[in-house]
Ligand SMILES: Nc1ncnc2c1ncn2[C@@H]1O[C@H](COP(=O)(O)OP(=O)(O)OP(=O)(O)O)[C@@H](O)[C@H]1O
């Protein structure tokens with residue numbers, strides 16, 4: 001039998017493929033292929049395929065062709081196919097890595113806020129409208145029942161709470177958030193799960209090819225975030241979600257997601273100082289951008305804000321005749337004492353916003369009464385809301401991960417860890433979020449002090465919370481471990497490290513949290529490549545230029561030692577005195593109190609050129625010292641957090 005496939009993309013297809021059916025793998029031979037690269041619509045023949053199944057997948061070095069058309073499956077079921085027949089399949093394109101390469105080619109080199117990128121015949125939002133038109137999404141977009149969320153901090157968390165609540169209420173959800181930590185598919189969730197690779201590829205190449213065919217000088221391929229936004233719309237329309245929860249990428253007024261004209265409800269999470277290069281240098285200016293997502297007469301909710309921001313929101317809302325309601329952080333009582341699944345006090349604010357957004361959505365769509373009547377709650381929230389609030393998930397935000405590979409007691413079974421190396425991951429990268437992060441870290445390590453080990457490890461990166469409420473105690477943990485707090489930090493060079501590190505230190509210190517050591521290390525991921533979970537991490541490719549990390553270190557040392565400026569802190573102490581590559585063995589045994597930079601020695605910190613080596617080194621430390629427990633706060637950059645998650649998952 002010959003199977004006739006029409007690949008949608010250029011790919012070099014050579015060699016043998018494995019045909020996976022339900023229960024077996026049948027190798028099949030590539031019988032013929034057109035010379036050179038296959039291009040759109042070209043034909044490829046296989047022989048040796050014995051049976052067809054709707055879930056058939058061909059794989060060859062990551063190249064997969066999947067999903068037989070319904071027609072094919074029906075033909076098979078009706079026994080209509082004969083050996084001689086050539087069957088045409090609707091194929092999905094294929095290698096996930098080639099999709100990542102294609103996506104990476106959309107990353108623009110211009111810096112944010114660079115006015116040159118605004119030039120051109122059409123505005124960004126005009127172009128977004130045109131892209132949605134090309135993809136035939138315009139009229140469907142109007143039918144998506146959208147919850148649209150802007151804000152400086154807490155957008156993603158608010159959206160994650162909304163998703164979980166709406167799902168618990170029985171609706172099929174689509175969730176679009178940014179950024180991603182490990183795999184770009186994290187940005188697109190359908191009914192609570194990251195979109196599958198096969199579906200992603202199907203929709204990705206469909207959008208890609210249609211847009212490619214229609215580009216002109218005035219309408220080039222969209223930059224990355226615009227592409228991801230139209231892709232989200234495509235996915236949610238095709239997947240027929242009941243509710244689409246859309247997080248703004250940056251700002252509001254000019255954000256690609258603002259092509260949404262008639263959301264069901266809008267939310268504005270906490271406002272603060274971030275992305276000033278694009279949004280302006282005052283809170284008022286920033287609020288003006290965020291308020292740009294409000295739409296005439298569409299209900300809107302926000303949380304308490306500084307008056308400079310709130311005034312702007314109210315003014316805009318009045319102009320548009322928008323009912324704007326400000327919600328208070330959730331009250332513990334109202335949620336029956338349940339624990340929010342996203343940790344940190346700030347999440348009570350985000351959760352409250354999500355509750356109001358969901359209620360409003362349910363009301364507008366005529367579902368509220370049904371839901372609230374069914375439930376016999378009095379003042380509190382209905383069961384699905386409570387369930388949603390206690391199960392929402394978002395990786396890399398106040399996430400605790402026990403590192404299994406570091407267990408000093410290898411005899412422990414069932415994936416249990418001695419809990420000696422614990423990563424506290426939070427991608428905070430603005431002053432407000434750094435403060436929230438510091439508060440969370442200080443409180444959570446206190447809680448842990450009162451807990452017992454070991455704890456079961458679970459797979460990071462799956463979104464499952466790693467730290468359950470409470471630990472299991474099997475009674476054999478060593479008593480009185482010495483806990484040390486370590487800071488693992490990096491941030492992008494557009495951030496002000498003085499502000500971020502100062503915020504962290506001044507939030508932690510009053511609660512008695514002092515970092516024994518701070519390690520400054522470059523992230524592995526960069527903004528120049530979109531990665532997948534399967535992307536290879538170069539284990540040993542230390543960064544060459546560590547100028548930025550040395551600057552971070554100097555800033556930290558100045559803060560720790562209360563020095564006001566570089567003149568109080570001679571630069572010569574930085575030269576030659578930094579331990580090369582690896583912190584030396586004494587590193588952990590020294591203490592902040594012994595650290596005197598004036599004497600030319602940086603005992604409280606180190607610059608390390610390789611993240612994988614840093615993690616190995618931390619693992620080594622706890623293995624060598626059974627009495628030591630390391631609590632490592634990883635923060636400053638979501639890239640760093642994603643890289644650490646990826647490394648400790650391996
Ligand atoms: N309400 C809040 N107030 C202050 N900080 C917060 C708040 N919510 C979240 N954060 C901090 O911001 C970080 C990012 O949270 P989240 O992903 O929910 O926000 P976001 O607005 O989507 O951020 P991003 O700019 O990374 O997209 C968290 O790790 C936490 O440190």
Ligand SMILES: [Mg+2]
Pocket residue numbers: 152274
């Ligand atoms: Mg942001």
Ligand SMILES: [Mg+2]
Pocket residue numbers: 155156177178179247
């Ligand atoms: Mg976000």
